[in-house]
Amino acid sequence: MRVPAKINLCLGVGGLRGDGYHSLATVYQAVDVFDEVRAEVLTDSDAIEISVHFDSTAESIIVPTGPENLAAKAAVALREAMGLTEGVHLAIRKVIPVAGGMAGGSADAAAALMACNAVWGCGLSRDELAEIAAELGSDVPFLLHGGNAIGSGRGERVTPVLARGAYYWAAAVSERGLSTPEVYAEFDRLNPDRDPVPPAIPDDLLAALRSGDAVALGDALTNDLAEAALTLRPELEDVLAVGRGAGALGALVSGSGPTCLFLASDEAHRLDLSVALASSGVCADVIQARGPAGGAQLL
Numbered sequence: 001m002r003v004p005a006k007i008n009l010c011l012g013v014g015g016l017r018g019d020g021y022h023s024l025a026t027v028y029q030a031v032d033v034f035d036e037v038r039a040e041v042l043t044d045s046d047a048i049e050i051s052v053h054f055d056s057t058a059e060s061i062i063v064p065t066g067p068e069n070l071a072a073k074a075a076v077a078l079r080e081a082m083g084l085t086e087g088v089h090l091a092i093r094k095v096i097p098v099a100g101g102m103a104g105g106s107a108d109a110a111a112a113l114m115a116c117n118a119v120w121g122c123g124l125s126r127d128e129l130a131e132i133a134a135e136l137g138s139d140v141p142f143l144l145h146g147g148n149a150i151g152s153g154r155g156e157r158v159t160p161v162l163a164r165g166a167y168y169w170a171a172a173v174s175e176r177g178l179s180t181p182e183v184y185a186e187f188d189r190l191n192p193d194r195d196p197v198p199p200a201i202p203d204d205l206l207a208a209l210r211s212g213d214a215v216a217l218g219d220a221l222t223n224d225l226a227e228a229a230l231t232l233r234p235e236l237e238d239v240l241a242v243g244r245g246a247g248a249l250g251a252l253v254s255g256s257g258p259t260c261l262f263l264a265s266d267e268a269h270r271l272d273l274s275v276a277l278a279s280s281g282v283c284a285d286v287i288q289a290r291g292p293a294g295g296a297q298l299l
């Protein structure tokens with residue numbers, strides 16, 4: 001199973017809800033940075049086993065292999081929903097930055113749901129899996145579907161967006177990840193009197209996507225969590241400055257950070273941006289991405 005990373009083209013955050021989540025108004029875009037999850041049924045055990053393999057610089061970052069891994073939680077949730085008892089081994093190949101604001105953990109959960117659905121013969125549709133996905137994490141339903149979509153509720157309610165064109169991104173990855181709950185807590189501290197309703201999706205962003213206009217999209221990118229991420233990691237200002245200085249059409253913190261995203265006008269410009277970021281020494285790695293990508297799919 002192959003599953004994309006996501007970015008948020010806009011991320012409007014409203015008030016803290018009774019369930020501890022914030023109401024969101026966001027536009028997701030899936031990008032072609034993929035994790036892979038392979039599922040193998042365990043015939044003589046009811047264990048849910050996880051192994052994680054890296055082939056990038058992410059190796060220094062710890063990913064749990066126990067029941068706290070979101071992919072393991074996905075397998076347990078599907079098994080309970082279907083009344084099954086079989087075990088499974090999930091082999092995860094990680095390419096999406098860990099704790100980077102690109103939904104790597106949620107992507108693995110989406111892929112685990114689809115992979116277990118296949119090897120256990122559950123026969124659930126993508127929409128049926130999305131209901132289980134919503135319980136696992138706010139981003140998980142979107143990663144089943146991919147493309148461009150509006151996210152509402154706490155991010156788990158997704159509606160496709162009319163969009164044209166392909167968008168080229170350089171993503172500057174940090175050495176250390178950021179904890180999403182900590183970034184939201186910092187957001188609450190910085191915005192004590194926040195309107196409980198998140199800001200509407202900007203019309204100019206939707207118009208830019210509809211017309212496939214990368215310059216207009218670059219101008220319309222927004223992220224309400226950026227201030228909180230930058231307060232926790234002031235050095236990200238330097239990353240953003242390098243990308244802007246190299247002529248990015250738009251620069252923003254990805255989700256809850258610390259990955260920073262730079263929109264390029266085409267593939268050649270993306271390479272220029274990537275070289276500028278990599279040679280500046282302000283980030284640990286640069287990933288080149290293109291969106292939109294499809295959702296989780298069988299390889």
Ligand code: C5P
Pocket residue numbers: 020021022023024106136137138139153154155180181184
């Ligand atoms: O939904 P997910 O498990 O990915 O969220 C991780 C954490 O991020 C939540 O526990 C919560 O602290 C924060 N969060 C939030 N509001 C959202 C989404 C996430 O406060 N809409």
